[in-house]
Amino acid sequence: MSGAAEQYVDDHEDEQLEDLFSLLAQPSISATGEGVADCVELVQSLCRTYGFDDAMRVETAGQPAVIARADAAEEAVEGEEASTVFVYGHYDVQPADPDEWTTPPFEPTIREGPDGRERIYARGAGDNKGQWFAHLCAVRALRETTGLPINVTLLLEGEEESGSPNLDEVVREYADVLSVAYLAFLADGPIDASGRPHVLMGARGMQYVQIDVTGPNRDLHSGNYGGPVPNPAWELVRIVASLKDESGRVAVDGFYDDVRPIEAEDREALDAMPFDAEAIKADLGIDRFAEGPGDSYLEKLLYYPTCNICGLSSGYGGEGSKTVLPSTATLKMDMRLVADQDPDAIYDAFEEHVHEHATGVCDVAVTKMGQMHPQRTPLSHPIREPVMEAVAAAWPTEPILKPTLGGSLPTAVFERELGLPCVTVPYANEDENNHSPDENLALSCFRSGIRTSVELFETL
Secondary structure (H helix, E strand, O other), X not given: OOHHHHHHHHHOHHHHHHHHHHHHHOOOEOOOOEOHHHHHHHHHHHHHHOOOOEEEEEOOOOOOEEEEEEOOOHHHHOOOOOOEEEEEEEOOEOOOOHHHOOOXXXXXXXXXXXXXXXXXXXXXXXXXXXXXXXXXXXXXXXXXXOOOOOEEEEEEEOOHHHOOOOHHHHHHHOHHHHOOOOEEEEOOOEOOOOOOOEEEOEEOEEEEEEEEEEOOOOOEEHHHHEOOEOOHHHHHHHHHHXXXXXXXXXXXXXXXXXXXXXXXXXXXXHHHOOOOHHHHHHHHOOOOOOOOOOOOHHHHHHHOOOOEEEEEEEOOOOOOOOOEEOOEEEEEEEEEEOOOOOHHHHHHHHHHHHHHHOOOOOEEEEEEEEEEOOEEOOOOOOOHHHHXXXXXXXXXXXXXXXXXXXXXXXXXXXXHHHOOOEEXXXXXXXXXXXXXXOOEEEHHHHHHHHHHHXXXXXXX
């Protein structure tokens, strides 16, 4: 990072924080639409203030997106054609209940966290406003000093917290603008629990489903009706039990057919990842890890799909007892998918499995609730080294290379529609509390995030 750019960032921190606070103070809840229109105008204004040449509002069937572009300075590229990096983020945030927060969620404050570090507390601080705002700070620092050495195209969507239902359409419509790049780059999620930054070359996908089982037209007295009348809870339990075999493998036909094998380079990355099994068990209060494919915790987490029960409800769950034969039973489930699994194909196989194992005594309905495709850039891709180099220069500790994120991000659309390699580097602290009360962003991480963006733009 050039000394001039670094000095500019340090000298203008108060101004950067003031502008970030104005962004965090503006609600932008995609689930309800609260504050979205005002936030879009603020985002456009901030992009222009921080050195972007234009910031276009893009209408969708839901919440609008913003596409901004900052062109490289002629003096910085010395007459050569400038490279381009495509950067993604989202301006929408999760709902927040003020009663659960120490300070109001849309009144940003700085105070010490449990580890003594100063943190910004506000909804969106870590997820995701504070992280993509670091890119703006980097663009401005380079603009005002050595000159921006690369074209930066920024896409900010307003529905990530609602499953990105219109992102694919935006990317396809503006592919000619977005595809002129060497890399799709995301700053999202937390750094490692060890305090080291991550370089993530992919993300798991997801298929979310719901099973509804319906029996009698009302809850019944279990003594007067139990036995001859079918119980939806038992029907659902039978179906759920059929989804995994005794070894923990998902028993849906074809579930693992497209799972990409673990290559030698991936094995090296796995071996290099810090991992303390006993510390994780102690933290979670468990004695052992679950059975299933994968020889280790990290293999299970990063290279294999899951079939997870999110919630199961039926009958009476209150205090004491109630002898009831329930009329309905519901299961909510997510399946985290890995490259190269297709969520639609997985859903079809899952639905077929459910109906094959239903006995017919109750009505069983399967509903597709939402999905996200998996994506993984090969560890051998040449983009890996410049990103690792930039992150290593910006953080006080060496980065951890990971083939994928355990969670899900909408990176697959950038690979599929734009043909771009995708890399994610989280700028938030490991305990950012995203989606939770007292969401926060450590100031030290925010500063390292700005430095990472500067280093990345200079390196590329």
